[in-house]
Amino acid sequence: MVHSANLGFPCIGFHRELKKGLEQYWAAEISEQELLQTARTIRIKNWQLQYDLGIEILPSNDFSLYDHMLDTITMLGAIPNRYRPISREFSTDVYFAMARGAQKANIPAMEMTKWFNTNYHHIVPEIEPHTSFSFTDPKILNEFREASTAGFQTRPVLIGPLTLLLLSKSITPGFSPLQKLNELIPVYQILFRELFALGADWVQVDEPILVKDLPQSAKKAFRIAYQQFAEVAHRPQLLLTSYFDGLGENSDLAFSLPVEGIHLDMVAGKDQWNLLNRKTVKRKTLSLGVIDGHNVWRTDLERILLNLQSKTALLENEIQLAPSCSLMHVPLDVNVEEHIEPSIKSWLAFAMQKLEEISALTSAINHEKRTDLFQQNYAALENRRLFLSKHRSDIPKDPMDQVKAGRQSPYAVRKAKQHARFHLPLFPTTTIGSFPQTGQIRLMRSRYGKGDLAQEDYENFLRQQIQDGIQWQEQIGLDVLVHGEFERNDMVQYFAEQLKGFVFTEHGWVQSFGSRYVRPPILFGDVERPQPMTVRWSSYAQSLTEKPVKGMLTGPVTILQWSFIRDDQPHSLTCFQVADAINEEVRDLEHAGIGIIQIDEPALREGLPLKKKDWQTYLTWAIQAFQRTCKGIADETQIHTHMCYSEFNEIISSIAQLDADVISIEAARSSMELLKAFSDYRYPNEIGPGIYDIHSPRIPSVEELTALLEKAIRVIAPEQIWVNPDCGLKTRNWEEVRPALQNMVAAAQNMRQKFIDKRE
Numbered sequence: 001m002v003h004s005a006n007l008g009f010p011c012i013g014f015h016r017e018l019k020k021g022l023e024q025y026w027a028a029e030i031s032e033q034e035l036l037q038t039a040r041t042i043r044i045k046n047w048q049l050q051y052d053l054g055i056e057i058l059p060s061n062d063f064s065l066y067d068h069m070l071d072t073i074t075m076l077g078a079i080p081n082r083y084r085p086i087s088r089e090f091s092t093d094v095y096f097a098m099a100r101g102a103q104k105a106n107i108p109a110m111e112m113t114k115w116f117n118t119n120y121h122h123i124v125p126e127i128e129p130h131t132s133f134s135f136t137d138p139k140i141l142n143e144f145r146e147a148s149t150a151g152f153q154t155r156p157v158l159i160g161p162l163t164l165l166l167l168s169k170s171i172t173p174g175f176s177p178l179q180k181l182n183e184l185i186p187v188y189q190i191l192f193r194e195l196f197a198l199g200a201d202w203v204q205v206d207e208p209i210l211v212k213d214l215p216q217s218a219k220k221a222f223r224i225a226y227q228q229f230a231e232v233a234h235r236p237q238l239l240l241t242s243y244f245d246g247l248g249e250n251s252d253l254a255f256s257l258p259v260e261g262i263h264l265d266m267v268a269g270k271d272q273w274n275l276l277n278r279k280t281v282k283r284k285t286l287s288l289g290v291i292d293g294h295n296v297w298r299t300d301l302e303r304i305l306l307n308l309q310s311k312t313a314l315l316e317n318e319i320q321l322a323p324s325c326s327l328m329h330v331p332l333d334v335n336v337e338e339h340i341e342p343s344i345k346s347w348l349a350f351a352m353q354k355l356e357e358i359s360a361l362t363s364a365i366n367h368e369k370r371t372d373l374f375q376q377n378y379a380a381l382e383n384r385r386l387f388l389s390k391h392r393s394d395i396p397k398d399p400m401d402q403v404k405a406g407r408q409s410p411y412a413v414r415k416a417k418q419h420a421r422f423h424l425p426l427f428p429t430t431t432i433g434s435f436p437q438t439g440q441i442r443l444m445r446s447r448y449g450k451g452d453l454a455q456e457d458y459e460n461f462l463r464q465q466i467q468d469g470i471q472w473q474e475q476i477g478l479d480v481l482v483h484g485e486f487e488r489n490d491m492v493q494y495f496a497e498q499l500k501g502f503v504f505t506e507h508g509w510v511q512s513f514g515s516r517y518v519r520p521p522i523l524f525g526d527v528e529r530p531q532p533m534t535v536r537w538s539s540y541a542q543s544l545t546e547k548p549v550k551g552m553l554t555g556p557v558t559i560l561q562w563s564f565i566r567d568d569q570p571h572s573l574t575c576f577q578v579a580d581a582i583n584e585e586v587r588d589l590e591h592a593g594i595g596i597i598q599i600d601e602p603a604l605r606e607g608l609p610l611k612k613k614d615w616q617t618y619l620t621w622a623i624q625a626f627q628r629t630c631k632g633i634a635d636e637t638q639i640h641t642h643m644c645y646s647e648f649n650e651i652i653s654s655i656a657q658l659d660a661d662v663i664s665i666e667a668a669r670s671s672m673e674l675l676k677a678f679s680d681y682r683y684p685n686e687i688g689p690g691i692y693d694i695h696s697p698r699i700p701s702v703e704e705l706t707a708l709l710e711k712a713i714r715v716i717a718p719e720q721i722w723v724n725p726d727c728g729l730k731t732r733n734w735e736e737v738r739p740a741l742q743n744m745v746a747a748a749q750n751m752r753q754k755f756i757d758k759r760e
């Protein structure tokens with residue numbers, strides 16, 4: 001017998017009830033009771049639905065008002081001291097203050113960061129030597145009880161102690177959160193006891209950190225923690241849950257731990273199918289994540305069935321079939337989509353469809369009878385294969401294919417030609433691309449989208465915005481101008497909508513963080529660029545001024561990273577197709593007289609694989625993709641790139657290989673510390689370390705900005721330095737942006753003056 005299971009279900013609700021409820025609660029339009037009632041209704045509905053779809057093992061505590069990591073922190077009582085003034089006891093207000101900051105009390109929020117290789121962001125626990133743990137928020141018990149009362153036996157989910165501690169941060173020098181393990185273990189033990197007392201027979205302990213490279217200290221900590229968990233006399237059985245990749249070198253560790261079950265991601269960690277023949281696997285319940293929880297394609301059920309049936313483990317172990325990871329990373333239901341072309345729609349499976357697949361596989365094994373879904377999936381996949389075989393473009397099949405990509409001459413040659421062309425001063429000033437997306441711009445875009453505003457009127461409006469923007473930039477004395485990206489809804493969607501090979505959902509919301517959801521484009525086929533995408537806006541802006549206006553494009557790696565992409569060919573090939581489309585745009589911009597072009601790759605670093613051993617392969621093709629975007633352009637054309645993060649130490653040589661003439665990076669918050677990576681490496685090209693932190697509403701003073709530039713010239717030659725903000729300005733308002741950029745220009749002038757004085 002095998003059993004069908006789920007690891008986690010989207011929380012948003014079929015009509016985005018949770019998102020709406022949260023926003024109303026924060027705006028004080030509904031009471032806490034009303035919000036919690038909305039949440040309860042969604043949970044009960046989700047359990048019923050999963051049950052109706054044939055899932056036997058249902059998760060509980062997979063629901064979160066904001067974030068699972070935050071839930072775990074409050075469950076364990078690891079609430080940073082700065083939130084104490086909000087209320088003596090733990091409360092919903094404290095919870096949201098941790099998530100979003102308390103404006104009135106002026107207490108900042110906790111930091112957020114990406115959850116492994118997903119586009120979901122979790123709250124980063126703050127663990128210091130003085131942090132104390134106690135079982136504080138009983139949410140996990142309440143939700144288990146709530147399900148029981150509604151008639152559902154569930155398997156509670158929680159984040160395990162090692163994943164929690166290894167993803168925590170501390171500001172205490174010489175201290176590592178892992179040192180707190182011994183104080184944390186007893187709280188988990190209490191929790192297990194209490195869950196058992198309520199009738200929980202299993203608990204899903206999420207330890208995705210197991211798929212990353214672990215230092216010896218972490219492996220040892222795993223053994224200590226799980227040994228002590230095993231010793232709890234009355235506790236549920238533990239399902240150690242890994243996902244997002246295979247266990248790799250940690251599989252011996254994982255299988256040696258005294259837990260009753262292990263979940264494996266059989267999609268991202270394909271090599272783990274081999275584990276199923278091994279003896280070590282014996283005597284554990286195996287939860288096999290055979291359905292892709294991190295992408296949107298229908299599954300080849302027949303193939304999985306064959307794979308499963310050939311494995312000895314299937315005969316000797318208790319088996320559960322599950323999605324590879326929580327389904328929170330995919331949209332809810334593909335059936336509600338009305339505008340996706342029917343054959344493409346038939347290739348897709350969202351959370352509900354994935355559960356149907358699990359249930360079909362389970363009953364095929366248990367009853368040796370295939371449901372209709374087998375036939376439906378087979379037909380859909382055949383249709384997809386046929387389509388893809390017909391539409392292959394002439395992209396080289398070998399990802400390492402050496403097309404002469406990149407620039408014609410080495411940087412030194414280009415540099416001289418570009419200086420002769422642009423005559424930019426020392427410390428040239430520029431911005432990253434977008435200007436504030438005001439309420440008016442959003443309103444006009446939405447009216448245009450709904451058909452309430454004629455295209456001509458909308459475009460005239462955009463032209464006016466560009467004109468005002470250019471005029472203002474000239475006035476304050478910026479050197480390289482931008483058009484402002486007023487026409488763009490999003491830096492990926494804007495391009496995806498104009499490329500062939502993408503489809504879009506109407507309701508395919510996926511959580512990014514808290515109440516923020518995105519609808520990632522779906523890249524289903526070969527990518528082509530039927531016509532120029534940005535040329536007319538850039539040309540229009542350039543026609544208004546003598547100063548250079550930067551063309552603004554999103555790079556191929558970022559487009560891939562923020563979309564659902566095809567799983568039938570290596571990512572590198574898909575990336576090269578996107579790169580070639582962007583290259584056509586670069587050439588058209590160049591042809592239209594745009595001399596400076598920025599290709600943003602903010603997601604390059606987050607695309608790094610979870611295991612270090614896979615980094616080089618990724619970086620090799622990511623660099624090649626970037627170089628392909630610059631193929632065949634003149635030495636005089638200046639290519640910029642932008643990355644909004646600051647840790648370059650480990651990838652600096654790859655960044656150098658991109659060979660962008662200018663790179664702008666985040667630096668203000670770390671006060672230029674990160675420039676060290678560039679100076680140690682003797683980075684040859686030009687760099688714009690962001691000196692204006694756009695993530696904060698604060699307006700930096702001229703002195704402060706000058707001081708940052710002073711710091712920068714201590715590590716980087718003045719001839720290499722550009723002056724710019726950290727990132728695009730779309731989330732700020734003009735009242736902040738105007739004075740901040742004026743101060744920035746003044747700081748650059750201070751620096752120039754200083755060098756002229758010196759020379760004289």
Ligand code: GLN
Pocket residue numbers: 432433434485491552600602642643644727728729730
């Ligand atoms: N050019 C983009 C902008 O200014 C870059 C955004 C980003 O780096 N995320 O908005």
Ligand code: ZN
Pocket residue numbers: 432602642643644726727728
């Ligand atoms: Zn950025």
